[in-house]
Amino acid sequence: MAKSSTPAAEKATRNGSGSGEVLRAPAEELFAEEIEALIQEDEHDRPAGWKMSPRAVHTYICGGKAGRREITPKYLGHDRLVEIAIATLVTDRALLLIGEPGTAKSWLSEHLAAAINGDSTKVVQGTAGTTEEQIRYTWNYAMLIAQGPSPAALVKSPVYRAMESGTLARFEEITRCASEVQDAMISLLSEKRLSVPELSTELAAKKGFSVIATANTRDRGVNDMSAALKRRFNIVVLPTPKTLEMEIAIVRKRVGELASSLSLTAKVPAAEAIEKVVTIFRELRTGQTLDGKNKLKTPSGVLSTAEAISVLANSMALAGSFGSGEVTAHDLAAGLQGSVVKDEEKDRTTWQEYLTNVVKKRGEDWRPLFKACSEHNE
Numbered sequence: 520m521a522k523s524s525t526p527a528a529e530k531a532t533r534n535g536s537g538s539g540e541v542l543r544a545p546a547e548e549l550f551a552e553e554i555e556a557l558i559q560e561d562e563h564d565r566p567a568g569w570k571m572s573p574r575a576v577h578t579y580i581c582g583g584k585a586g587r588r589e590i591t592p593k594y595l596g597h598d599r600l601v602e603i604a605i606a607t608l609v610t611d612r613a614l615l616l617i618g619e620p621g622t623a624k625s626w627l628s629e630h631l632a633a634a635i636n637g638d639s640t641k642v643v644q645g646t647a648g649t650t651e652e653q654i655r656y657t658w659n660y661a662m663l664i665a666q667g668p669s670p671a672a673l674v675k676s677p678v679y680r681a682m683e684s685g686t687l688a689r690f691e692e693i694t695r696c697a698s699e700v701q702d703a704m705i706s707l708l709s710e711k712r713l714s715v716p717e718l719s720t721e722l723a724a725k726k727g728f729s730v731i732a733t734a735n736t737r738d739r740g741v742n743d744m745s746a747a748l749k750r751r752f753n754i755v756v757l758p759t760p761k762t763l764e765m766e767i768a769i770v771r772k773r774v775g776e777l778a779s780s781l782s783l784t785a786k787v788p789a790a791e792a793i794e795k796v797v798t799i800f801r802e803l804r805t806g807q808t809l810d811g812k813n814k815l816k817t818p819s820g821v822l823s824t825a826e827a828i829s830v831l832a833n834s835m836a837l838a839g840s841f842g843s844g845e846v847t848a849h850d851l852a853a854g855l856q857g858s859v860v861k862d863e864e865k866d867r868t869t870w871q872e873y874l875t876n877v878v879k880k881r882g883e884d885w886r887p888l889f890k891a892c893s894e895h896n897e
Contacts, residue, residue: 543780545640546593546633554634556585566609568685568727570637573605579634580605580627593630594623595769600755604631607753608687613708613730615693615749618757621823623769624733627757628689631731636686641677645692651703654678654690655713668717678704678730682713685725690732694742701748704730708751737821759824763809766797766824773828778835785839788831788846795888796851799878800827803859803869808877815877816869820861830854852891860896871896 547554554570557579563572571579578585580601582592594601607614608631616624632639643654656679662672681688693701707713711724732752734744760766771793778787788796800822802808806815820826834850842850860866874896878889 545638546629547637547639549780550579550591550593550633553579553585553588553590554637556588557590557634560585566727568725569635571634573609576605576631576634577601580630592772594627595765595772596623596757596760600757601627603753604755607755608635608729608731610753611711611729612753613732613751615752615754616731616733616757617736617754619736619759619823620821621825621827622757622759623824624735624757625691628691628731628733632687632689636727638686639689641681641686642689642691643677645690645695647695647697649696649700651700652676654700654703654707656715670718673715673718678707679713679722681730682707682711682722682724682728685727687728688730690730692735693732694734694744696742698742698745701742701744705745705748705751708748759804763794763797763801766801766827767794769824770797770827770831774831774835777828777832781832781836783832783835783839785835785837785842785844785846788834788851791884792846792851793831795885796827796830796855799855799873800824800858802877803873813877815873818859818861818866818869820858820866822858826858830858833857848887848891849894851888852895855892856895867896 541548557575558571561571561575563574565572569576575585577598578590580593581598583590604614604616604627614631616628618624629639632641643649654676656676657674658668659672659674662669666672675683678688678690680686690704693704707724708730711728713722713724714720715722760769767790771787771790774793775787777783778785798809802815803818804822806817807813808815830851831846831854833854834846837850837853838844838846856870859870871893874889874892878885878892881889
């Protein structure tokens with residue numbers, strides 16, 4: 520008997536994302552087969568509105584097995600933090616993921632929503648231009664003028680649709696929004712109701728509704744969250760990878776996935792090249808060499824794990840488009856230059872000092888990268 524497909528799998532088929540027609544498919548389409556396998560093998564209780572149990576969500580995020588199918592880990596880090604995040608969403612509290620840039624906040628948010636609801640696309644992107652209407656609702660003004668306020672003229676926000684369907688909404692970079700816009704969330708998270716006075720009606724959130732928000736620690740002081748709003752969230756801090764080995768594993772995994780999804784023709788950089796890039800990023804980010812013997816100036820850029828992944832992916836694009844297909848020191852140097860030197864005046868000097876005082880002294884294995892980086896920084 521043929522197995523029934525999940526809504527995520529059906530959506531992927533309808534949109535054609537399985538054939539690579541979409542630049543970036545959502546997680547529930549990319550991993551539709553894994554989600555389907557987990558749902559079919561899941562024997563644990565599922566909270567209201569959830570496609571699978573909390574245990575199955577954890578397996579999807581951290582890796583494991585669903586019957587005979589191998590489930591790839593989506594997040595490499597602290598399993599306990601993932602458990603806390605999942606447990607928060609079982610309750611009526613919203614979840615706030617906080618961390619440095621590149622600590623996989625958005626990545627984890629997307630995959631949590633994909634596993635729990637099979638839909639990670641109800642997203643509010645926080646910016647300085649985000650308005651309260653984008654969080655609550657707005658109107659189709661042509662219909663509003665022609666017919667007056669009506670349900671048909673109502674344009675529902677992602678949060679509205681999540682409340683209506685009892686699913687998760689994602690709020691990316693919430694601290695980038697103005698304080699008065701952030702505070703529009705307070706009543707929604709407290710009362711779980713959204714008033715539409717123009718229609719003399721009120722929407723009550725269905726069971727399963729919650730919000731996963733993300734906030735960047737580099738944005739502290741831009742638009743700090745009020746104490747009242749913070750109380751509505753359970754906060755989980757995502758740390759940067761603790762060890763060099765862990766960060767290398769994350770970078771290698773994501774670079775391989777990016778190479779496949781973008782159909783990059785170059786070979787994935789060798790383990791030694793990945794280790795060199797990650798080492799450089801960790802040292803400049805922390806302001807000291809890995810052995811702790813030398814203090815370093817830190818550049819103005821955010822040298823995150825995500826940025827390291829981007830450098831290696833760009834190096835592959837260079838090697839595949841204009842080189843032999845093998846990532847060379849010159850390909851890596853071009854990406855490193857763009858990542859490290861954000862402020863032309865300050866960062867160029869910092870980068871040159873690091874190259875001269877650290878990279879140059881690391882022996883023959885590092886010599887080609889030192890020469891290539893020095894040439895790019897001239």
